[in-house]
């Protein structure tokens with residue numbers, strides 16, 4: 402082999418995207434080294450300590466499980482042999498200040514019946530129509546956008562042209578809020594489905610209507626990971642290791658080295674230099690722009706690929722004994738008026754009243770016995786921010802717990818301040834992010850096309866994670882890891898074709914398979 406670094410890949414970051422890329426690359430026989438600044442895997446899929454054990458402080462809604470089935474299958478194993486997933490018959494329980502409540506179910510007809518009880522037969526029919534339209538949008542965008550390495554505009558256009566029902570949704574300037582105003586006569590349902598914009602860090606009145614397809618992803622099934630979502634990150638990290646990847650925690654990649662116009666190595670905070678020809682960067686692409694990984698990769702992505710920033714959140718993660726309401730696993734307590742929530746957030750302020758999402762982590766398989774101290778994550782949307790304001794924690798506490806108490810939900814003990822992660826806390830945890838949790842803002846029709854793809858302008862530097870195509874969310878970040886791995890494998894195969902002696906023992910894809918891979 403001419404160059405021993407040719408088959409070495411350094412993955413910077415053990416978030417979902419980085420881990421999925423590592424599993425795939427190691428399974429294909431590459432030498433993979435994962436470098437992670439935190440003490441363990443998961444990135445945003447993290448936990449915090451509580452009196453009832455580690456509690457999720459990141460994602461809680463697992464959708465599109467097929468994406469993960471595929472990652473594990475790639476390594477010759479099955480997802481269910483590594484984590485226990487519990488399908489949730491109730492997708493989420495919703496509460497409004499007027500006292501009304503609504504469960505949405507995995508079974509759309511059960512949801513329609515619940516909506517009929519809430520708002521009448523007309524609302525149920527509107528829901529059925531919305532459900533069908535969302536599913537059609539999902540189908541139109543799945544292969545051409547989410548599963549594709551880059552958004553395939555021609556395929557999207559053909560899909561859209563073939564289905565006139567999609568035209569009003571895809572018309573330029575149609576926001577999710579506007580689309581929902583046409584779909585639903587009941588304002589509560591507009592508020593409920595408008596909240597899906599926040600899943601990717603946007604606001605309903607600014608984000609494109611196509612985001613209504615997120616409902617279709619949820620309607621295909623929502624799973625809880627037994628023991629908490631973090632268990633999925635741990636399982637992916639173990640799988641990467643079993644495939645031969647080396648995982649290194651508590652060490653930061655300080656600089657991506659460049660030589661002769663391409664990546665040549667990664668300089669670590671402990672002084673080591675890892676020589677390699679390929680780097681997968683799983684941090685926020687904004688970190689590259691800001692020069693946090695050195696000058697070499699600074700021009701690798703365009704500013705529009707990372708700016709403007711998406712929303713952030715205030716996140717409580719704690720244990721307590723709940724009282725007063727019958728919680729499901731996923732619960733949403735709506736504020737009076739979404740305009741009063743998203744208006745201040747757009748101005749960089751904490752809203753007086755906000756919708757609160759409550760995950761009751763120990764209710765994946767139903768409610769525990771009364772009196773149990775349970776684990777909770779509460780999320781309130783926030784603007785991205787790098788500065789902590791005076792009094793912010795007290796203000797956030799005030800906006801959270803008295804608001805829940807108005808719905809009847811109280812806890813035997815309020816959480817300590819240390820169980821709150823603020824936007825500024827996220828900015829510190831995820832360098833370059835400015836506290837934004839979902840990479841580039843999804844606002845604007847062209848946002849999906851602005852996100853960077855796996856390949857960058859710097860040869861040998863690839864991106865994976867929520868800041869890269871196809872965007873934020875656990876399954877999307879996992880798909881970005883797939884796109885990064887496939888880009889590397891295809892680029893190496895091309896290189897080995899032009900230098901056939903460079904990759905001895907190469908397969909048709911240009912790679913030697915490892916003993917593990919051969920044994921499958």
Ligand SMILES: Cc1cc2nc3c(=O)[nH]c(=O)nc-3n(C[C@H](O)[C@H](O)[C@H](O)COP(=O)(O)OP(=O)(O)OC[C@H]3O[C@@H](n4cnc5c(N)ncnc54)[C@H](O)[C@@H]3O)c2cc1C
Nearest residue numbers: 414416418438444445459460461462654684866867874875
């Ligand atoms: C509170 C919250 C709730 C969410 N809820 C959901 C949900 O319910 N469902 C859903 O699907 N999605 C949800 N998301 C979004 C989802 O969690 C993310 O989109 C996804 O986990 C991002 O994965 P990633 O691959 O981008 O990596 P990240 O999670 O961003 O991790 C990147 C990793 O890279 C490391 N890193 C960065 N720079 C360096 C460096 N220089 N050296 C070493 N290491 C470095 C970081 O330490 C980090 O561990 C939520 C996110 C948050 C924060």
